[in-house]
Amino acid sequence: MLEVNYSVQVDSARISRHGRVIEIDLPQNPVTVRSRGRIKPRQNVLFFRKAMKDLGKYGEAIIADPDNPFWLSSGGGTYVTQDKRIITITRTDAPVYPNKESIFLGRSNSLEEALDVNKVRIRELSEECLIVNNDSKLVVLDSDIAESTAYESASNIGLKHICGIKRIDPNPIESPNSDTLVINQEGHQQRRFKGLCYWDPRIPMPGIDLIGLYALPYWFDDFQLYDGENFNRNIASVNPYKMNPAKTTPTLEYLLRRLKSNSVEDCYPIPSELSSYYLR
Numbered sequence: 021m022l023e024v025n026y027s028v029q030v031d032s033a034r035i036s037r038h039g040r041v042i043e044i045d046l047p048q049n050p051v052t053v054r055s056r057g058r059i060k061p062r063q064n065v066l067f068f069r070k071a072m073k074d075l076g077k078y079g080e081a082i083i084a085d086p087d088n089p090f091w092l093s094s095g096g097g098t099y100v101t102q103d104k105r106i107i108t109i110t111r112t113d114a115p116v117y118p119n120k121e122s123i124f125l126g127r128s129n130s131l132e133e134a135l136d137v138n139k140v141r142i143r144e145l146s147e148e149c150l151i152v153n154n155d156s157k158l159v160v161l162d163s164d165i166a167e168s169t170a171y172e173s174a175s176n177i178g179l180k181h182i183c184g185i186k187r188i189d190p191n192p193i194e195s196p197n198s199d200t201l202v203i204n205q206e207g208h209q210q211r212r213f214k215g216l217c218y219w220d221p222r223i224p225m226p227g228i229d230l231i232g233l234y235a236l237p238y239w240f241d242d243f244q245l246y247d248g249e250n251f252n253r254n255i256a257s258v259n260p261y262k263m264n265p266a267k268t269t270p271t272l273e274y275l276l277r278r279l280k281s282n283s284v285e286d287c288y289p290i291p292s293e294l295s296s297y298y299l300r
Contacts, residue, residue: 033084033228037075040199042083042217042228046135048206065222083219094227095141096125097192097215098149098275099236105257107149107236107245108272112252116223121258122269124148125229137201137213137230139165142190145232146170149255150246153238156183161190161234173248192232195279201230218274231275 031045067088074081099107108121126144128134133143146166150173151159158174160166167185174182192215199217204210216231236243240257247253265273 030084031086032082034080034082035071035075036080040217041202042199043202044084044204044228046203046205068219094125094127094219095137095215095230095232096123096144096148097141097232097234098123098145099151099234100193101236101238101240101257103239104260105240106260106276108256108258108268109148109247110254110256117269120267120269120272121263122272123231123275125231125271127227135203135205135211137203137211141215141230141232142166143169145234146248147173148248150174150177150179150248151236151243152179152182152246153186153243155186156181157186158182158184159186159188159236159238159243162187163190166190170248174246177246177248177250179246188237189235192234201228216275216278218271220270222270229271231271233275233279 031047033042033044035042068083071081071083101107107123109124110119110121112119114120114122124145124147126140126148128140129143133140142161142163142165146160146163146169150170153159158170158179160170167187171185194214195216198214201213201215201217202210203213213230216233218229218231219227220229245255245257247255260276260279263272263276268276
C-alpha cells in the first residue's frame with residue numbers, strides 16, 4: 021500500500037508530564053503539508069530540544085505548531101511471545117538507523133487513518149510482520165483490517181502454504197504507565213487512544229508514534245516470521261533483557277525502558293543515549 025505524502029498542519033500539539041498525555045488540536049479543515057523541501061531535520065531537533073526543556077520547567081510543552089508540523093499520525097508496534105521474547109526487525113539499507121533493531125511502524129495513508137490512530141497501528145503491524153503458526157495458519161489480530169492487510173502482504177510476497185487464519189486478541193497490553201493520545205477537532209467528538217507514545221525529531225518529518233505491544237499466544241519456536249514488504253529485512257524474536265541499546269532504534273529502546281519500569285519518571289523524556297544529543 022502506497023503512502024500519501026502529506027502531514028496534517030495542526031493548531032498545536034502539547035505534552036503533559038503529568039500522566040503522559042499528548043494532546044493534538046486540529047482545525048476543522050486541516051491543511052496538508054508536503055514533506056519534501058518543507059521540513060528540515062535541524063529545525064525539528066531545535067524545536068524538540070526547546071520542548072523538552074519547557075517540559076521539565078513547566079510540566080507541559082508545545083511539541084508541534086503550524087510552523088513545526090509533523091505526520092499525524094504514525095503508529096505500529098510488535099508482539100511479545102509466551103516466553104517473553106520481542107519480535108524485532110532490522111534493515112541494513114534503512115534510510116534512518118540502518119542495522120539497528122526496531123519495531124513495525126509507519127505513517128498514515130489517509131486523513132481517516134490520521135484521525136483514527138488505532139487503524140494505522142493495526143495496519144502497519146499486520147502489513148510488515150507476517151506470522152505463520154505450525155498449522156500453516158496466518159496469525160493476525162482479531163480485526164478485519166489486520167486480516168485483509170496480512171492476506172494482501174502474504175499474496176504479494178508469494179506465501180502459498182497458508183491454509184487459514186488464526187485471530188488473536190487485538191487489544192494491546194496495557195502497562196501501569198500507558199500514555200493517552202488525545203485528538204481534538206472542531207465540530208467532532210474528542211478521540212482518545214491508549215498506548216505508548218514516542219516521536220523522533222531526527223526523522224525528516226517526525227510523527228507521533230502510537231505503539232501497541234500485543235500478546236502472541238505462542239512460544240518462539242511455534243511459528244515462522246516473514247517480511248510482509250519483502251525488503252530483505254531480518255525479522256527475529258529476541259530477548260529484550262539481552263538487547264544492546266547501542267544497536268536498537270530510539271523508539272525500541274524507549275519501549276523497552278517503559279516496559280521495564282513502573283514509573284514514567286524513570287525513563288522520560290527520552291532514551292539515555294539521546295539525552296545529551298537533544299538537551300545539550
